[in-house]
Amino acid sequence: MILDKFTKKGFLVTLIVVFGVFLRLLWLGSYPVGFHSKEAKLGYRGELLAQTLTDETGRRLPLFFTSFEGYQFPLSSYLVAVSIKLFGVSEGAVRLPFAVVGSLAVLAFYKLAGVLFPKKDDLALWATLVVSINPWLVFLSRTTSELALAFHLLLILAWILAWLITNRRTKLLALVLIVVVFSVGGIWAQYTSLPGAGEDFRRDNLGFFSEPAIANSINQFRGEEQRAGNPILGRLFYNKSYYLVAFLGKLFENVKPRLYFASGDGSSLRGLSNFGPILIIFLPLFFLGLWHFVKGGVKLSAVLLFFLLILPSVLDRETVNQEKLIFTFPLIALAIGHGIGFLKRGVLVIFVLLLVFDFAVVAYDALVKEPIRGQGQWQYGVKELAARLKLESLNYDKVYLSDKYSPDIGGQLVFYFGKTGVLGQFGPRLWVRNVDNITIGGTDQWQVKAKERVLFVITPQERDLLSEFAVARDSRKAVIKICHKYTGEILGLDGRAVFVFAQNTPDGCSYKFHLGK
């Protein structure tokens, strides 16, 4: 873009890219609200790497990392380490590298589209607009999504390769390809040699095949056929071939227009839960662009590529995974860009006005309502909890902290406590169960000895559990007592409690007990 002549088009492209960068970087540390345990763990590791060149398992500059959800590839951790080295420890610094790469990808996409469609200037411009402002990429660029990072890097790489090809830089092209192939191959080879890598890969990428509902329904239907006296029909229709039908069902789920333009997969972690990953205003233009592409003789390979790109989501354990569908986006953006190019001037003006309105509606919802909808998934409130625990935990012998709200809350605590140290051993999974005198999770193991001062931090839904325990488990005494008192709570964005603090009352309950059932 900088190389472009500063024409009207150049100005528009600059505007689009700058706006895209603005959307990706603005209020990065505070939006999305909350700081997910995955991000916190990344931040903690980044800080360790930046300071000591070791990770949380004590290994020096490792190629793979481990987390609550399985193995993690190296790039994101090292990028975060650099960011933290430069900008210090903060939520924004953890998210920054992802947002920067996402921003660069907007420019890369424009250049790539220009190379792919050299005779269609408008297509590249409009498609870049789609990439720049659509909620899908903007949102994921603001999170520590490894898939989005890979996607953005792929776009940048594709642009570099396309540039090298069109400018006939054969030697450089060969060098880049060799580096890429060896890097990817090397990392993959290393990954396969990790303990439990196969299981890790299957769980993350091939969850469809272990979906219990499929096998259960086959068995159920066979049973019903037997009761009806048609065992042969049961064997004929309800067998392993049903996996194919279920696969088709998931394939259909992943191509429905609603998913892309109106609703997404509903997860606040992967997008705006009330809107589609692509603005609805683009839907008719997508069909228009598609129509013109087909009319113009679109290659079958493009269609096959689209279906290939949705496979990661189809094979996922969830019905639809919006994050895994991200690789389809360039094709969709190109179709939309192509469609916009066919609008007449008057219609184009109306379209731009509607686009501005649509964007404003989505942005308003994203800033005002979505934080409230998504606060649970984003584990909002843990920061405040950590600040409180840092002070209050010193006053107690023990702190028992529930992991119901955030399953890997230990990662967040060590991040906010500013600790640096080894958290555990390298393996397929790693989570933190103890931080200082704080015990996390395992509610059925909680014990309080005589005269101990204990702080319980639980979710409001677990209040009953605490009360039930206090009453029902006091088996040595006939007198029923409440053995705790509530001392405070942490509120969510909607004013409802997300954490409740309770301390035991040792004078009344000098006996050993267990919480939970």
Place this chain on the structure above:
Amino acid sequence: MRSKYVFALGLIVLLGGLLRFWRLGEFPVSLSMDEASVSYDAYSILKTGRDMYGRFLPLSFRSVGDYKSPVLVYTMVPAISIFGLNEFGTRATVSLIGSLSLVFVYLLARELTGNRLVSLLSALSVAIGPWHVHYSRATFDSVVADFFLMAGVYLLLKALRNGGKLLWLSAVSLSLSAYSYHAERLMVPLLLVGIVTLFRDDFYRIKKQAVLASVVGLVVSLPLFGVMLRYEGQARVSSVFIGQDVLVNPELKGEFPDASLVGRIFGNNLLVTFNFWLKRYLNYWDLRFLFLDGSKFTFPQTPDVGLFHLYEVIPFMVGLWCFFFAKSSLGRKERWVIVLWLLLGPLAASLTNNEQHAHRSLATIPAPQIIVGLGSYLIIKRLLKSGAAVRVVAGAIVWLVLFSSLLYFFDIYFVHFPVHFSEFWGYGRKETMLYAWKNRERYREIIVDPGYGTEGQTTIDAPYLYALYYSKYDPASFQKEPRRSQWKDSMNFANFTFRQIYWPKDCALGGRLFIGSPWNLPPKDIPQKHVVRTIFFKNNAVGFFVLENPERPVNCQAI
């Protein structure tokens, strides 16, 4: 040549009729509450000229929680007079109308595509399609409405080519369609506006007939406007409107209060509703719903049938390609009529509080089937151009796929559908009511609980309708009964009382017959020796106990 197509159409109608009439009284496994309601109303009209509440030839029929449209009830009267008030007599009318619809699918498709083979294939798709077959078998008014809609549009398009002949009949048919079902009240005017805009030049040529038809249509529709302005015309619409949906209602009621100007512009309720509606509307363009599980004959995440057979996804895709990109006999205006029909078909359904609703979107038929017909035609044409060996193999595959798809549909519909959903169709009410009516004189009172279900009291129905229906209770007597109600819309009559049973208290009521689910008549509490009938749902769970409480109950410590 022409007789060949007529013969083929006859065969398709015969096949469609067979699928719609075969074991009609037995499947679906029981009369639904709505079926019992409309058929008893039809019976009441037949016997007295009044509905069950005593209104003389009404234009809307009070049902449970809403009002039913009149066309279905009045068209059912002849069948009930011929076959009597039984399951077959109740369902025969809609099954017949559903079968006859196939003729209009053919005629309409021929009018739109100008191709007889495409039209036959479209009719075949409707004839064997789970969507239309199921709703034709179970007294759904949407089938009647769609019949009149197809007939009306066919007559309209025909009239445009024939100098306006029978245009007035088209107006009558379209009005009847709007009378028949709520969805058509939205669909008919919008589709008409579209067609009139598309064919405005043709209408101008027959302006006299057009004006006459408009007047006829308005006159016929006038009473409907009156009904729609009253509560009885709005009750259903307001109760199922999208704004009532639990997923959006809290937001509309101020879940995210923001009185700022920005909030009022970009976060107002109109936009919230529109955004929510868009999701619902796009739900109807879901291949999974159309081809895999839209019929909802079985529980979620289990094998099911879509609105179409699964194999039809191939001709549907080919048809779409043909429709939009290939040269065919379809004219520009005719293409637009099909597009309009496709777009408007699910509109009314999308405005209601369900994710996807096959019944409410039935007005989409026959547009997607015409697409399937186009695709099938293209595939067949291509195959016919191939060598003999390919034709034989392809033909065998086509027949095999067709046969196995039908067999699979039958299996789901006749074997698994009853097992999964018998309780939701009021299964068991017939047996309990027949017993109660036969033995009514032995008891001081017969108390029937409206709640039941396998997992809990998940279903609340109106057992008084079943009691009226299976007892063939004299409508004139019921109309004169003093209105005694102890449970929502239920009406007590004779010695029947319909209310919730509370056994710890009711056990003291001697000389009564109790009919209730195990949730209200807990097996461990009731005297088992006095259980005279135990009715099981098709999933083998206990549905109802029929319990006679002796004059002097023992072991009852009523609270």
